[in-house]
Amino acid sequence: MDCNCVSDLLLTPPVPALWTPGIAFPDWAYKPESSPGSRQIQLWHFILELLQKEEYNGVIAWQGDYGEFVIKDPDEVARLWGIRKCKPHMNYDKLSRALRYYYNKRILHKTKGKRFTYKFNFSKVVLVNYPLLDMASSPFLLAQNHFNSGSAAPDCSPVTPEALQSLFPRLPESARGGSLFERAGGLPGPEGDKLRLDTFPFLSSGAPCYSKPPSLLGPYPRNPPFDYPWGFNPYLPGAFSLNNCPKLPSGSLYPSHFYPNPLQSGLTQLPHPFSSLLPPSDSGERGGGQTGGANGTAAGAPRLCIPPYPGALSLSRTDLGNGCLGERERGEANSQGSGLGLGLGLGLGLGLGLGGVSLGSAGGRQSPSERRGGLKQDPESDSELEITDLSDCSSENENEADFAVSKETRLSSRPPIPEAKTTVALPPLSSLPGSPHPLKSLLPGTPPPPSLPPPLSPSLSLVERHRETETLKSTHS
DNA sequence: TCCGGAAGTG
DNA sequence: CACTTCCGGA
Numbered sequence: 001m002d003c004n005c006v007s008d009l010l011l012t013p014p015v016p017a018l019w020t021p022g023i024a025f026p027d028w029a030y031k032p033e034s035s036p037g038s039r040q041i042q043l044w045h046f047i048l049e050l051l052q053k054e055e056y057n058g059v060i061a062w063q064g065d066y067g068e069f070v071i072k073d074p075d076e077v078a079r080l081w082g083i084r085k086c087k088p089h090m091n092y093d094k095l096s097r098a099l100r101y102y103y104n105k106r107i108l109h110k111t112k113g114k115r116f117t118y119k120f121n122f123s124k125v126v127l128v129n130y131p132l133l134d135m136a137s138s139p140f141l142l143a144q145n146h147f148n149s150g151s152a153a154p155d156c157s158p159v160t161p162e163a164l165q166s167l168f169p170r171l172p173e174s175a176r177g178g179s180l181f182e183r184a185g186g187l188p189g190p191e192g193d194k195l196r197l198d199t200f201p202f203l204s205s206g207a208p209c210y211s212k213p214p215s216l217l218g219p220y221p222r223n224p225p226f227d228y229p230w231g232f233n234p235y236l237p238g239a240f241s242l243n244n245c246p247k248l249p250s251g252s253l254y255p256s257h258f259y260p261n262p263l264q265s266g267l268t269q270l271p272h273p274f275s276s277l278l279p280p281s282d283s284g285e286r287g288g289g290q291t292g293g294a295n296g297t298a299a300g301a302p303r304l305c306i307p308p309y310p311g312a313l314s315l316s317r318t319d320l321g322n323g324c325l326g327e328r329e330r331g332e333a334n335s336q337g338s339g340l341g342l343g344l345g346l347g348l349g350l351g352l353g354l355g356g357v358s359l360g361s362a363g364g365r366q367s368p369s370e371r372r373g374g375l376k377q378d379p380e381s382d383s384e385l386e387i388t389d390l391s392d393c394s395s396e397n398e399n400e401a402d403f404a405v406s407k408e409t410r411l412s413s414r415p416p417i418p419e420a421k422t423t424v425a426l427p428p429l430s431s432l433p434g435s436p437h438p439l440k441s442l443l444p445g446t447p448p449p450p451s452l453p454p455p456l457s458p459s460l461s462l463v464e465r466h467r468e469t470e471t472l473k474s475t476h477s
Numbered sequence: 478t479c480c481g482g483a484a485g486t487g
Numbered sequence: 488c489a490c491t492t493c494c495g496g497a
Contacts, residue, residue: 040487042489087491098490100480105489115478 043098044107044120046084050077067120068111 050056051069060077063070071077074092082090099118102108111117 040489085490090491094491094493096479097481097492101490103481110479112479 041084043081043095044102046081047077048120050080056080064111064114064117065119067122069118069120070114071116071118074116 047060047069050060051062059073059080060069060071062068071092074095078090078092078095081095082088087094099108100110103110106121108118108120111119
């Protein structure tokens with residue numbers, strides 16, 4: 001109690017965190033803990049959160065190479081982390097130790113020579129979180145990676161039509177019932193199916209038909225604390241499968257029962273609640289539906305934006321403190337209705353499989369000035385990121401009221417929350433033609449498929465297309 | 478600064 | 488398991 005660890009009791013919304021303004025990731029992205037209410041955010045996740053919040057740009061920000069970020073204010077980051085974890089005595093030394101702990105996990109690595117500079121290994125995120133992608137079939141994912149020495153990716157099966165369909169449970173009828181695919185020779189397997197890309201604008205980059213659901217965050221089997229508005233419940237059998245792809249027993253839900261991804265669904269097809277999270281079209285705020293319809297809880301009309309390139313996340317204005325934030329912190333973060341942080345998954349996933357898809361304002365509006373950054377050819381381009389858990393909301397308590405004080409003082413120095421209507425903070429990339437594209441390391445050594453468009457420009461068009469789809473969808477419904 | 482071992486925690 | 492804490496070493 002000493003520590004303002006509010007924990008789920010206070011923070012858990014009546015609906016899945018997925019579309020809760022203050023929470024960045026979908027509820028299913030949170031690893032279950034022994035105690036029901038205990039969810040611990042992971043440091044990398046937290047870092048990502050900070051990274052996407054403009055208001056923390058002065059503290060930590062993307063900089064340099066893709067996935068590279070600089071902790072501009074180590075103490076502050078540590079402090080924030082400490083707040084989140086209810087560890088008042090957290091400091092950069094400890095934080096950095098935790099960061100180092102990620103080295104082995106290949107989630108992060110240090111950018112040598114650059115002070116306080118680390119780099120995310122996004123591709124691993126993708127790999128791990130896209131268990132259903134047939135790595136062996138995807139030219140995009142066969143690339144060597146410095147971590148696994150080019151070993152083939154996880155033995156995941158390709159996305160099957162069934163999978164995709166279940167992945168998009170809310171697709172218009174016209175897009176379902178097999179229309180998503182054009183069955184070739186009646187072959188049931190992936191080999192016999194051709195995904196109708198036109199149905200998935202974000203998938204039609206010309207890339208191979210194999211793709212993974214754009215979810216970065218894998219679902220965790222866990223009893224659903226809520227009902228999913230759109231009828232999809234990731235916790236239900238057949239809903240999802242995380243990380244178990246490789247070992248799915250025969251007869252398991254996979255692949256015939258692919259696991260729909262609420263994230264994807266919401267962003268691409270579902271009218272809500274995600275649609276309400278999508279950034280307003282350039283033409284303006286999407287009228288009215290700010291609550292995302294019936295289940296809309298995203299009252300603040302949070303925006304979800306998919307970054308211009310894989311790995312880019314966009315939690316837009318999410319609340320960084322889900323567990324232990326002090327009132328101040330919380331209010332600050334929530335005051336204007338924050339966005340959901342689902343962009344990461346989408347960005348990564350789409351980008352990975354499609355050469356980059358971006359949605360939302362992030363896709364087209366990032367000012368060039370934000371996209372600069374020291375270009376540097378990282379010799380050890382990343383590869384896998386073993387993200388196995390996305391949790392949040394520390395339930396720890398630990399007492400200590402220390403930081404309440406320091407926070408108070410420091411907060412004042414923090415940049416005021418800007419209009420920040422959006423997005424952000426992604427590693428500079430869209431504007432870095434010379435910068436190694438994140439996908440690069442994932443792509444085969446040989447030139448990408450001719451159909452694969454340049455890494456960046458397509459993103460925009462896809463964004464647009466996505467928007468159109470979105471718009472149509474909303475109109476439709 | 479940064480690193481990584483080691484022990485401890487929940 | 489994912490850190491946290493402490494620490495000696497470079």
